[in-house]
Amino acid sequence: MKDALQVVKIGGNIIDDEAKLNSFLKDFAQLTGPKILVHGGGKIATEVSKGLGIEARLVDGRRITDAETLRVVTMVYGGLVNKNIVAKLQANNCNALGLTGADADIIPATKRPVKDIDYGFVGDITEGTIPAKTLKLLLENNLTPVIAPLTHDGQGNLLNTNADTIASALAVALSGHFETRLTYCFEKKGVLTDINDDNSVIHQITNNQYTSLKNDGTIAQGMIPKLDNAFRAIAAGVTSVFICHADDVLPILEKKATAGTELVNS
Numbered sequence: 279m280k281d282a283l284q285v286v287k288i289g290g291n292i293i294d295d296e297a298k299l300n301s302f303l304k305d306f307a308q309l310t311g312p313k314i315l316v317h318g319g320g321k322i323a324t325e326v327s328k329g330l331g332i333e334a335r336l337v338d339g340r341r342i343t344d345a346e347t348l349r350v351v352t353m354v355y356g357g358l359v360n361k362n363i364v365a366k367l368q369a370n371n372c373n374a375l376g377l378t379g380a381d382a383d384i385i386p387a388t389k390r391p392v393k394d395i396d397y398g399f400v401g402d403i404t405e406g407t408i409p410a411k412t413l414k415l416l417l418e419n420n421l422t423p424v425i426a427p428l429t430h431d432g433q434g435n436l437l438n439t440n441a442d443t444i445a446s447a448l449a450v451a452l453s454g455h456f457e458t459r460l461t462y463c464f465e466k467k468g469v470l471t472d473i474n475d476d477n478s479v480i481h482q483i484t485n486n487q488y489t490s491l492k493n494d495g496t497i498a499q500g501m502i503p504k505l506d507n508a509f510r511a512i513a514a515g516v517t518s519v520f521i522c523h524a525d526d527v528l529p530i531l532e533k534k535a536t537a538g539t540e541l542v543n544s
């Protein structure tokens with residue numbers, strides 16, 4: 279049987295910590311079969327903005343991206359973070375290829391329309407518009423795409439797009455070609471009933487449980503868009519979706535241990 283495609287997303291709190299990032303990338307490099315790594319980097323973008331005297335503004339976890347901030351995130355996500363990850367993967371014998379969504383037209387998007395809030399240069403991905411062809415070609419040639427959270431509008435403009443959304447959209451687009459597994463890795467053990475207790479992992483979560491835990495405030499902040507994206511992926515044909523600690527990616531995906539939170543479509 280052909281290996282499943284692994285789409286893995288790594289979040290900003292791990293990327294910001296070199297030792298944790300190195301350890302995660304060493305594990306990721308060992309995953310067998312086709313794989314894609316989508317990275318965030320929001321924390322570093324905020325620090326770099328601050329250093330340049332630009333105040334970072336986020337609404338519901340989404341960065342307001344004016345022209346100056348777009349320049350910062352292009353440098354941070356498309357340059358610094360993406361190329362460092364690629365170099366580290368090469369050191370682990372993983373033939374990585376770093377891309378933004380503009381490269382090879384991997385992720386076309388549209389600038390978010392202004393409603394109550396003007397998010398500026400933030401891109402939304404329309405369902406069914408990601409051409410899977412190029413990624414499929416790269417994967418079939420044993421390359422590992424490393425995707426920065428930048429998309430483009432087809433008119434010469436880069437757009438800033440949440441990395442959790444990109445991971446979900448890519449997994450859905452490729453699920454028509456591969457059995458696809460999506461894993462969100464971050465700095466906690468999974469979705470927790472007590473955010474300060476890593477032993478309170480919810481091992482399986484259904485859509486109904488998610489709604490009630492969101493309503494009572496147990497699930498909050500960045501976990502809300504992450505779970506929205508994760509449930510969208512599973513409803514659209516992605517075989518499995520996990521949310522787990524970056525240290526647990528290998529045991530989970532090699533099915534050697536039960537860890538993290540698995541999403542259940544019901």
Ligand SMILES: Nc1ncnc2c1ncn2[C@@H]1O[C@H](COP(=O)(O)OP(=O)(O)O)[C@@H](O)[C@H]1O
Nearest residue numbers: 289290291464468469470496497498499500501
């Ligand atoms: N119930 C919960 N379980 C785990 N994390 C939660 C929960 N509710 C809120 N969070 C918060 O969500 C954050 C993850 O979202 P985010 O910061 O967007 O992740 P990432 O590092 O992948 O970008 C966690 O760091 C945590 O502070």
Ligand SMILES: CC(=O)N[C@@H](CCC(=O)OP(=O)(O)O)C(=O)O
Nearest residue numbers: 290318319320340341439440441
């Ligand atoms: C539009 C938008 O909010 N884009 C995100 C992209 C980076 C990201 O998603 O990084 P993490 O996964 O580390 O949070 C941002 O600029 O923060």
